[in-house]
Amino acid sequence: MRLxxxxxKITDVQFADTTKVxxxxxxVNEQELVNMxxxxxxxxxxxxxxxxxxxxxxxxxxxDVIEPxxxxxxxxxxxxxxxxxxxxxxxxxxxxxxxxxVVTCGKIVGFQEGIIDMSGPGAEFTPFSKTLNVxxxxxxxxxxxxxxYEAAARMAGFKAANFIAKAGLDVLPDEVEIxxxxxxxxxxLEYPNLPKVGYVYMLQTQGLLHDTYVYGxxxxxxxxxxxxxxxxxxxxxxxxxxxxxxxKNTTYHHQNNPIIHDLFxxxxxxxxxxxxxxxxxxxxxxxxxxxSDWTAKLCxxxxxxxxxxxxxxxxxxDTDLIMNCKKIENLGIKTVIxxxxxxxxxxxxxxxxxxxxxxxxxxxxxxxxxxxxLPPMKKIIGMLNYTDKIAGGFDGSLRPxxxxxxxxxxxxxxxxxxxxxxxxxxxx
Amino acid sequence: xxxxxxxxYINQFFAGIGGEEKxxxxxxxxxxxxxxxxxxxxxxKGEAEIVATIICGDSYFNExxxxxxxxxxxxxxxxxxxxxxxxxxxxxxxxxxxxGTICKEVKDTLNIPVVTAMYIENPGxxxxxxxxxxxxxxxxxxxxxxxxxxxxxxxLKLAKGExxxxxxxxxxxxxxxxxxxxxxxxxxxxxxxxxxxxxxxxEFVTEYAMPYFDNVAPNSxxxxxxxxxxxxxxSGGIVPKGNPDHIESSSASKYGKYDxxxxxxxxxxxxxxxxxxxxxVYANDDSDRVLPVDVLRDLEKEGVIGELHRYFYTTTGNGTxxxxxxxxxxxxAKELVTDGVDAxxxxxx
Numbered sequence: 001m002r003l004x005x006x007x008x009k010i011t012d013v014q015f016a017d018t019t020k021v022x023x024x025x026x027x028v029n030e031q032e033l034v035n036m037x038x039x040x041x042x043x044x045x046x047x048x049x050x051x052x053x054x055x056x057x058x059x060x061x062x063x064d065v066i067e068p069x070x071x072x073x074x075x076x077x078x079x080x081x082x083x084x085x086x087x088x089x090x091x092x093x094x095x096x097x098x099x100x101x102v103v104t105c106g107k108i109v110g111f112q113e114g115i116i117d118m119s120g121p122g123a124e125f126t127p128f129s130k131t132l133n134v135x136x137x138x139x140x141x142x143x144x145x146x147x148x149y150e151a152a153a154r155m156a157g158f159k160a161a162n163f164i165a166k167a168g169l170d171v172l173p174d175e176v177e178i179x180x181x182x183x184x185x186x187x188x189l190e191y192p193n194l195p196k197v198g199y200v201y202m203l204q205t206q207g208l209l210h211d212t213y214v215y216g217x218x219x220x221x222x223x224x225x226x227x228x229x230x231x232x233x234x235x236x237x238x239x240x241x242x243x244x245x246x247x248k249n250t251t252y253h254h255q256n257n258p259i260i261h262d263l264f265x266x267x268x269x270x271x272x273x274x275x276x277x278x279x280x281x282x283x284x285x286x287x288x289x290x291x292s293d294w295t296a297k298l299c300x301x302x303x304x305x306x307x308x309x310x311x312x313x314x315x316x317x318d319t320d321l322i323m324n325c326k327k328i329e330n331l332g333i334k335t336v337i338x339x340x341x342x343x344x345x346x347x348x349x350x351x352x353x354x355x356x357x358x359x360x361x362x363x364x365x366x367x368x369x370x371x372x373x374l375p376p377m378k379k380i381i382g383m384l385n386y387t388d389k390i391a392g393g394f395d396g397s398l399r400p401x402x403x404x405x406x407x408x409x410x411x412x413x414x415x416x417x418x419x420x421x422x423x424x425x426x427x428x
Numbered sequence: 429x430x431x432x433x434x435x436x437y438i439n440q441f442f443a444g445i446g447g448e449e450k451x452x453x454x455x456x457x458x459x460x461x462x463x464x465x466x467x468x469x470x471x472x473k474g475e476a477e478i479v480a481t482i483i484c485g486d487s488y489f490n491e492x493x494x495x496x497x498x499x500x501x502x503x504x505x506x507x508x509x510x511x512x513x514x515x516x517x518x519x520x521x522x523x524x525x526x527x528g529t530i531c532k533e534v535k536d537t538l539n540i541p542v543v544t545a546m547y548i549e550n551p552g553x554x555x556x557x558x559x560x561x562x563x564x565x566x567x568x569x570x571x572x573x574x575x576x577x578x579x580x581x582x583x584l585k586l587a588k589g590e591x592x593x594x595x596x597x598x599x600x601x602x603x604x605x606x607x608x609x610x611x612x613x614x615x616x617x618x619x620x621x622x623x624x625x626x627x628x629x630x631e632f633v634t635e636y637a638m639p640y641f642d643n644v645a646p647n648s649x650x651x652x653x654x655x656x657x658x659x660x661x662x663s664g665g666i667v668p669k670g671n672p673d674h675i676e677s678s679s680a681s682k683y684g685k686y687d688x689x690x691x692x693x694x695x696x697x698x699x700x701x702x703x704x705x706x707x708x709v710y711a712n713d714d715s716d717r718v719l720p721v722d723v724l725r726d727l728e729k730e731g732v733i734g735e736l737h738r739y740f741y742t743t744t745g746n747g748t749x750x751x752x753x754x755x756x757x758x759x760x761a762k763e764l765v766t767d768g769v770d771a772x773x774x775x776x777x
Binding site: 111112145146147195197206207208209210242243244258259261262263265266270271305306307308310314315334335336338339341342343344345346347348349350351352353355356357359360361362363364365366367368369370388389390391392393394395407408409416418419420421422423424425426427428 | 558592594595602603604605606607608609610611612613614615616617618619620622623624626627632634635636637638639640674676677678679681703704705706707708709710745746747748749750751752
C-alpha cells in the first residue's frame with residue numbers, strides 16, 4: 001500500500017466570505033461552518049473562533065483536535081466508515097492542511113477535557129499551541145446525556161475538518177512525503193536481512209466515554225487485527241475519548257502517529273517495518289486476556305523480531321500494556337513500550353499500576369501529576385467554570401485572577417503516549 | 429551572609445577512638461571538627477563551618493536506636509545548626525544505617541536540610557535513599573579524597589537552598605523521585621532508537637525502571653459471613669450529593685468517610701459519583717451500581733451477612749497515585765479494625 005502525503009503549509013488563518021487556501025493562508029467562512037454544524041439537532045449553538053500561536057488565549061474544555069485532510073487520489077475518503085464510505089483507505093494521495101487544527105470544545109461531558117494555552121508556560125506542554133486552531137465551542141440542547149453530547153461534538157469536529165480540508169484539494173503541496181508498505185511476503189523478500197518490526201497500537205476502549213473507532217467500528221468490539229500503516233494517515237482510527245487530556249490520543253495524534261512516521265524513517269535502512277497491529281484496552285479480564293493473547297499471536301504470525309507497543313490512558317490500561325509486553329517478550333520478540341506516569345504530585349509514588357521485569361525498555365511521556373501554574377490569559381475560548389473539576393484540577397485550581405494551578409494532566413497532549421513530545425521523566 | 433552552621437556526625441572509628449572493640453561507645457559531642465570534618469571544612473572555603481561533631485559507636489547506635497536518637501538530637505539542638513551532615517560511611521554497613529537513621533530523624537524533627545554519603549551498596553543507602561540525599565562514594569575510606577569535596581559541595585548547595593539537579597549531575601544516589609524533563613528527541617524517535625539498539629544487542633537505557641510490584645496476598649476466608657460485619661469501600665468516587673469534601677475527579681488527595689446508617693438505597697437525590705474516569709450518567713442515576721448499599725441491606729435483612737458497617741469509605745481511583753492510595757488505606761484500615769469490621773467489599777470502576 002502506497003500513500004503520497006502532500007503537505008500544504010498553512011501560515012495564517014482568517015475569516016472570509018469563501019473557504020479557500022491562498023498563498024499559505026487558510027480562509028474560512030464562519031457562517032457556512034455554523035450552518036453545517038447546526039444541522040445536528042442535538043446542538044443548540046456553536047461559536048467559531050480562531051486561536052494562533054503566541055496569542056494570550058486559553059482554549060478549554062477541549063474535547064478533540066483534528067487535522068484537516070482530504071483525499072485527492074485513490075480510493076475512499078478521510079474517516080472511512082464515519083464521514084465517508086467504509087472503503088479501505090491508505091493508498092493514492094492525500095492533502096494535508098499542515099499547521100492547521102480543528103479544535104472542538106464546550107462544557108464538559110466527562111471531567112476529562114483539556115486546556116490548550118497558545119502562549120506562556122502551558123504552551124510548552126501541548127503541540128496545539130503551535131498550530132493555527134479553528135475552534136468550535138459547541139453547546140448542546142437541554143437535557144442531552146453526556147454520551148450523546150460527546151457523539152454530537154465528535155461528529156461536528158469531523159464535519160468541520162473535512163469541510164475545511166476540501167480547500168486543499170486543488171492546491172499544490174509544498175512537499176510530498178511517500179510512505180509504502182508492501183504485502184508481508186514481498187516485504188520480507190525485499191529486505192531479507194533486516195529485522196522485522198511491527199507496531200502494536202493500543203486503542204483506548206474502556207467504554208463510558210472512553211472509546212476509539214476504527215473504520216466506524218467501536219474498537220472495544222474488535223479482536224486485534226492488522227492494518228497497513230498508511231490507513232492510519234487517512235483517518236482509519238479516530239478518537240471518541242474523554243480520557244485525561246494529557247494522554248488521550250486526539251484524532252490529530254492518530255492522523256499524525258509519530259511512531260508510524262519514525263518507524264518508516266528507518267524502514268529499509270535498519271529495520272523492516274512490516275505493519276501495524278491494533279488492539280484494544282477493555283475493562284473485563286477475559287477481554288484483556290483475549291486481546292493480549294491475540295496481539296502476541298499476531299506478532300509471532302508476522303514473524304516479528306521486535307515491536308513497539310504504545311498505550312493510551314493510564315491506570316486500568318497499564319495492565320493491558322504489561323500483558324502485551326510480557327506475552328510478546330515471552331515469544332522471543334523484543335519490545336519497547338511507550339507510556340506515561342502517575343507518580344504523584346511529589347513524584348515519589350510508583351508510576352504505573354502494573355509492572356513486569358520483561359518491560360525493560362520503556363519510553364515515558366512524563367509524570368502527569370506534576371503541578372503547573374498557568375497564568376491568566378486575555379482571551380478564553382470556551383469557558384473556565386469547569387477548571388476545578390476536570391481531571392488534573394482540584395478544589396481551588398482556578399484562582400480569582402484567572403490563573404490556574406493544576407496538574408499537567410489538564411493540558412491536552414502533554415504526556416502523549418505515542419511519543420509525540422520531547423517531554424519525559426527521569427529519577428531524581 | 430552569616431557562616432552556615434553545620435553539625436557533623438561520625439562514628440568511633442573516624443573519630444580515632446577505635447575499631448570494632450570500641451563500637452559500643454555512647455554518643456558524645458565535641459566543639460569543632462573531628463576526623464573527616466577537617467577535610468569538609470577545608471572545602472567550605474569559609475562559607476560554612478562545622479561548629480560541632482557528634483561521635484557515636486556504631487554498635488551503641490544500632491542496638492539502642494531510640495535512646496541514641498534522643499540523646500543525639502538534644503546535642504544537635506544546642507548548636508542550632510543550619511545543616512546536618514553524617515559520614516561519609518563508605519561501605520561500613522552499621523555506620524551507613526546510623527547515618528541514614530539520624531539524618532532522617534534530624535530532617536523530620538528539626539526541619540533542617542541533611543545530607544549523608546556512602547557507597548551505593550551500603551544497606552543504609554537502600555533504606556534511606558528515597559527520603560534523603562545520599563552522596564555516592566567509593567566503597568572504602570580510601571575514597572575520602574573524592575568523597576569529601578563532593579559531599580562538601582553538595583552540602584553547600586543544599587544549605588543555600590539552591591536547586592538540586594539530576595543525580596548524574598550532582599552525584600547523589602537516585603531517590604526514585606520522578607521529575608519531568610525535556611529530552612533532545614521526541615518520544616517516538618527515542619522508542620525506535622531504543623528498539624533498534626535492543627534488536628542489535630547494544631546497550632539501551634530505559635527511561636523508567638520497573639518497580640517492585642506490591643502484590644497483596646488474600647486474607648483467609650471469613651468462617652461465618654452470617655455473623656460478619658461488612659464494610660463497603662470504593663475507588664469509584666461515590667459521595668453524598670454535592671461532593672461535600674470536594675474529592676478530586678482525578679488524582680485524589682483525600683478520601684471521604686460517610687454515614688449510611690439511614691440509607692437502604694442510594695438514589696439520584698442522595699448520592700452521586702465524583703470520579704472523572706467514566707461516564708457518570710449511570711452511577712449518578714443509581715449509585716448502588718458502584719456502591720451496592722441496596723443489595724447489602726437485603727442481605728442484612730435475610731441474615732446472609734451479619735451487618736453492614738455504618739460508614740463507607742470512598743475516593744476516586746482515577747489517576748490517584750499508588751502512594752496516596754496506600755496512605756488512605758493505611759489510615760482507614762485501622763479505623764475499620766477498631767470498629768470491629770470483619771470483611772470489606774472493595775468496589776472499583
